[in-house]
Amino acid sequence: GAGVSQTPSNKVTEKGKYVELRCDPISGHTALYWYRQSLGQGPEFLIYFQGTGAADDSGLPNDRFFAVRPEGSVSTLKIQRTERGDSAVYLCASSLQGDAAEAFFGQGTRLTVV
């Protein structure tokens, strides 16, 4: 596609529910990144994929968070037993190879846990 696409753009869920956030990277980009941006803060790194594998998941805050990229293209960030503190904008980025400096960001999914 023309850019990184994230769906939905907004998601409201109840505390304790499960949510999935989707990222469609730029076609041909092998590297994919997830970041989380809380209100008034800069984005924080969550996880980095190179192809299908998670090369660095050191930013995932706890085991309620999980991400997959089964075919090396679309990625899904999954959050179990959501908490109000999970409310944030979740950003996805992709790059042609593994250069984070060349990454293009999507517009994000705003998750609100009520």
Next chain:
Amino acid sequence: AQSVTQLDSHVSVSEGTPVLLRCNYSSSYSPSLFWYVQHPNKGLQLLLKYTSAATLVKGINGFEAEFKKSETSFHLTKPSAHMSDAAEYFCVVSERNTGRRALTFGSGTRLQVQP
């Protein structure tokens, strides 16, 4: 460990006057440094980057930044502000030579441009 500190959470300037957004970094290795801009309801956009070449880096829309190792600074400047420059700006550091791919963002500086 790497980190960045953006010294001002808000900066307000008049249209046509200079812009200065301040950033200090901390890095155990030779860092790569970047400035990103985020307009409301739009994705993050790379303004410019420093990757150990020239210390004065020119970016898009007339912005530039100077890498000063002795001061561990990477301040963003523009000679003359435009109304369209109003946005959130993030200073970012990366330790690429460690193999780590994560970008570390500062907390952001909101730039207001008054007419």
